[in-house]
Amino acid sequence: MRLSTLALLVFAPIAVAQTPPPPSSDPVPKGAYVLDKAHASLLFRVKHLGFSNFTGRFTGFDARLDFDPRQPGAARVSVTIDPRSISTDNAPDGFLDTLSGEEFLDAGKHPQMTFVSRAVDVVSPGQLVVRGELTLHGVTRPLDLTARYNGGYASHPFEPNARIGFSAQGSLKRSDFGITAGIPAPGSLFGVSDEVEVVIEAEFTGPAAKGVE
Numbered sequence: 270m271r272l273s274t275l276a277l278l279v280f281a282p283i284a285v286a287q288t289p290p291p292p293s294s295d296p297v298p299k300g301a302y303v304l305d306k307a308h309a310s311l312l313f314r315v316k317h318l319g320f321s322n323f324t325g326r327f328t329g330f331d332a333r334l335d336f337d338p339r340q341p342g343a344a345r346v347s348v349t350i351d352p353r354s355i356s357t358d359n360a361p362d363g364f365l366d367t368l369s370g371e372e373f374l375d376a377g378k379h380p381q382m383t384f385v386s387r388a389v390d391v392v393s394p395g396q397l398v399v400r401g402e403l404t405l406h407g408v409t410r411p412l413d414l415t416a417r418y419n420g421g422y423a424s425h426p427f428e429p430n431a432r433i434g435f436s437a438q439g440s441l442k443r444s445d446f447g448i449t450a451g452i453p454a455p456g457s458l459f460g461v462s463d464e465v466e467v468v469i470e471a472e473f474t475g476p477a478a479k480g481v482e
Contacts, residue, residue: 292422299337302473314466319458329354350382405446414439424478431475
């Protein structure tokens with residue numbers, strides 16, 4: 270017997286046992302949704318010396334969403350972010366303190382970042398533009414996010430509540446928010462770009478299934 274065949278015989282019962290049951294076929298309900306922080310990420314990217322797209326993240330954030338999948342244009346979302354939760358891979362000593370310090374985010378003076386939607390445009394089924402206001406470094410400016418509604422379910426045998434998911438991205442100029450340290454001189458890439466790309470993945474949980482308290 271070949272090894273690959275033996276492996277299938279050994280692991281097939283485990284794979285069958287671990288196959289999750291299907292979610293409810295009921296329509297996804299409208300209502301208030303809260304962020305599932307275990308299934309959410311908030312990344313940012315900046316160009317470093319023109320050599321790479323340096324990636325970091327915020328690990329401390331929360332969001333609340335009012336959503337009706339039949340009327341996505343009526344959605345409203347609010348987000349809060351702790352600037353002190355900024356993180357990067359393999360950060361050298363003192364680097365994160367610099368990013369959250371006076372030279373950049375100045376988290377001691379501005380301990381919270383927020384995003385509040387003001388309108389949602391439906392571009393096509395599942396494709397949205399979320400128009401809102403970002404408050405960063407004590408300055409509030411408009412910010413548009415291109416978002417995709419990835420779908421959801423009303424409930425699941427493992428979860429009595431509704432669940433939905435989104436992917437979104439946008440960009441901003443940090444100089445618009447008074448953060449100018451390290452921006453390259455005109456005609457040069459030597460520094461850290463003014464433009465910041467934002468990438469978001471988020472799942473939310475919502476109302477309980479009918480008949481579930």
